Every structure is written in C-alpha cells, then in structure tokens.
Amino acid sequence: MIRRRDALLGLAALAAPVTLTRGAAAQTFPSRAVRMVIPFTAGGSNDVVGRMLADAMSQRLGQPVVVENRGGAGGVIGNDAVAKAEPDGHTILLAGSGSFVISSLVQTRLPYDPVRDFAAVAYLGASPNVITVHPSVRATNLRELQALAKARGEPLRFGTPGVGTNGHALGAMIGVVLGIEMEPIHYRGTGPALNDLIAGRLDLLTNASAPLQPHIEADKIRAIAIAGQSRSVALPNLSTSVEQGFPELDSSTWYGFLAPAATPADRIAVLHAAAVAAINEPDIKRRLIASGVDEIAPSPEPAHFTRLLASDRERWSRVVERANLRVQ
Secondary structure: OHHHHHHHHHHHHHHOOEEEEEOOEEEEEOOOOEEEEEOOOOOOHHHHHHHHHHHHHHHHHOOOEEEEEOOOHHHHHHHHHHHOOOOOOOEEEEEEHHHHHHHHHHEOOOOOOOOOOEEEEEEEEEEEEEEEEOOOOOOOOHHHHHHHHHHHOOOEEEEEOOOOOHHHHHHHHHHHHHOOOEEEEEOOOHHHHHHHHHOOOOOEEEEEOOOOHHHHHOOOOEEEEEEOOOOOOOOOOOOEOOOOOOOOOOOEEEEEEEEEOOOOHHHHHHHHHHHHHHHOOHHHHHHHHHOOOOEEOOOOOHHHHHHHHHHHHHHHHHHHHHHOOOEO
C-alpha cells in the first residue's frame, strides 16, 4: 500500500506546475498556457511531431500547450515571433534543421539573430528525408530519375516548404549531384506542396516521411530513395541514396525546442524535463517511430542542443555554398 501511494504521489508531482523561488517571492511556472509555435502551416512533419508532443507536455506542465502554426518565409515568420516573444518560458519554438539552421544561411536578411536571440531547450530526434515523385515521373530510383531528367530536356519542378528549408536544400543538391536541372516551387509549408505533388503539378518533393507515408502507401506518390545512410523503420523496403550510389545526398530533418533568449535557466530546465519525459513516453515513442522519426535521442541537457546547433550550422553552410542557395 505504501509503495502504491508513493507511486501515485510521484505521478501527481509530474503533472503539477513547478514552484520557482526568486528572492523572497515564489512563482509558479508555467502560470498559464504555453504557446508552441510551429513555423509552417498544418500538415507537415513539424506539425505532426509538435501535436504529438503538445498533449504529453501539457500533462507534465499542468497547463495547456497550445500549437500555433505561423507558416511563411521558410520558417522565418514563426522564428521571428518567438525571438520577439516575452522571455518568460511561456513561448517555445519547434525548430527544425531546415526552418531554423538552413533558412538562416540561405536568407541573409533576417529580422533576428539565430545565435543571439534564442535559447536552446531540448533536442528531440530526427527523421530521414524521403525523395518522392509523382507517378507520372517514370523513375523508381535515383539513376532512373537522372536518366529521365537528362532525356526530357526541361527542369524537374520540385516543391519546397519554403525558401531555405531542408526540402529546398536537398532538392537543389539532387540537381547538383545528379547533374540535372531542377526548378524550385516554394510554398508556405509541406501540406500545400504535397497537395500539388499529388495533383501532378509538381514532379518531385522531399520531406520527412510522416506526412508522405499515407500517400506512398495509397500509390498517390512514389518514394524512390531515403536520403541517407540507413533505411527507415517506417519504409524498410526503400533503398537509401548511399545504396543507390549517391552518398552525398545525406539529409535528415531534426526537431528541437528553442525559447527566446534571456528566458530564465530554471524555466528552461522545466521545459526541457517536460519535453524529454514526453518524447520518452512509450506510446509517443511508438507513434513517432511509426511516423518515420527513426532517431529519438533527446538531449541530456539544453547545452547539448546548443552544441548540436553550432555543428549543424557548420555542416549546412558547406551545402548551401556548394548549391549556391543564398538569396537576398
């Protein structure tokens, strides 16, 4: 009975807001709903991951975690909203490798500083990117895509979730590595780009597998490669770009939480703990893996994510330079 009571008390403590002491005054954090800004329209991989985590984090924080989609400019609009938010821990950004790192390298005129204006909260995990085509594109792998594109004599139209996103960078690299012409068509998120791919208005789209899987399974679009070294748990029969002879096409989409700079460290710690506990919840982990988030490796501390951001920025700067992706 004592053990059962202690276990129940422990569960109750996980769901309760944390009392933070500052001087003589005590503050409860969070004291109201936490806003989770997703810098894309609904329907993309960031949206899928964010909404899975929102409810689980709410239970641990004792306050609702409300998803707010702020799409546009390859993630810049949503990023800017968080950079300028009150640094009290009640606003967080679900950042991604494309929307946060690549976009800042491609778009040189930003309304915020990607290093100084944000504080790392938690790295969550990553999804390998899938290269897909419309069924009218008669290619089942990258070699066939290369031959088809060279024979047809006009660019392949590829959709992106916005300028500077992972989909933009990988699409451009496909053109460079395969030696074919690629024409980017930019959208405000994955959802509208995916709709146009299904409708046949695009030839190609790359993205994390979560929003693509149902349409691949329904034969509305065709997956031709995983852009990476390892096959995806969600799509085990799909060969990788490395297996197909194009090791340079190595791209994954990671997910992590950031807060405005100057957010107090104790509040960052509370958010980090809630995020890590949420993503490690067995049901959440199972659903994320089924959606193509193959790597679930939450950071042990916020500083770990800070270091990852720096190394990822260095890696993608070389890709951006090679593909000549910079825009003014």
